[in-house]
């Protein structure tokens with residue numbers, strides 16, 4: 001198998017996770033990284049031995065002609081510029097979730113991907129998490145019949161809210177479930193009603209509920225919150241249930257985590273998203289990067305994941321923000 005050279009733009013917490021996950025793929029070389037913050041670049045050099053580091057995306061793309069795939073892992077609100085630059089330079093891109101917080105920007109990204117003939121892959125990694133993907137397969141097999149009701153709950157630790165309130169909860173957290181709901185329902189949303197609550201007075205709600213009606217007739221209820229107390233030691237506490245005309249499929253991530261009980265309390269280790277184990281990185285981020293890299297090497301379309309669906313997710317998210325602010329139903 002030939003080597004695929006990749007670059008990363010945005011080397012914050014999650015950009016480093018991309019770096020770690022790529023580095024364990026024997027057919028991938030992280031050829032260069034870019035971050036506006038010099039501290040991040042220094043640690044990439046010192047900790048990971050990456051010598052080609054850049055403070056500016058355009059310079060990296062000009063200098064690194066051999067790079068074929070670029071991960072865009074900048075702040076939620078500035079994915080557009082590096083994505084367009086990379087596509088224009090002839091690179092395939094993985095754009096972290098939320099691909100953007102503005103539907104118009106998502107349309108521009110999709111248009112550029114088509115114009116330059118390069119893949120734009122949204123970072124919706126749950127499509128590569130075996131339990132979520134199993135539900136899709138069960139739906140596709142016809143085992144539970146046509147989906148009529150979808151319930152997706154996502155709870156994260158309170159402490160994370162300090163960082164991620166920089167982006168509305170629908171774009172930061174619920175966007176995962178919007179992509180899942182669109183994937184499972186297999187179509188477009190036509191109507192949205194949402195309501196949010198803040199308990200600290202933050203601009204972004206810590207608790208958000210959204211009810212969606214799909215063109216297919218399916219309904220979905222999504223609930224995202226940042227309310228798990230840090231001391232509870234539960235990093236991920238999510239629930240998924242799809243009711244079809246002939247059956248139900250569901251799972252709960254909390255009991256599936258590895259529970260550690262000590263004299264200082266309880267903690268739950270999640271091994272499904274991104275986890276270091278025995279010198280390896282496991283989880284669905286690594287699965288996704290592996291899948292996309294192999295698709296590029298073998299010239300296959302990475303169609304397990306869809307930028308069109310991600311764009312629709314941003315349109316629905318935008319309607320959720322409006323509905324929660326105005327207290328009324330929004331028709332898409």
Ligand SMILES: NC(=O)c1ccc[n+]([C@@H]2O[C@H](COP(=O)([O-])OP(=O)(O)OC[C@H]3O[C@@H](n4cnc5c(N)ncnc54)[C@H](O)[C@@H]3O)[C@@H](O)[C@H]2O)c1
Nearest residue numbers: 010011012013014015035036037073074075076096097098
């Ligand atoms: N899929 C997931 O489960 C998951 C998990 C965490 C974060 N994310 C997403 O990853 C993205 C990054 O999140 P994070 O937690 O790593 O944020 P972060 O704040 O830790 O890092 C962002 C980095 O991007 C850099 N940056 C911003 N604009 C830049 C530009 N124009 N050029 C170069 N560098 C730039 C910043 O200097 C910073 O180091 C967000 O979209 C976030 O939602 C996804």
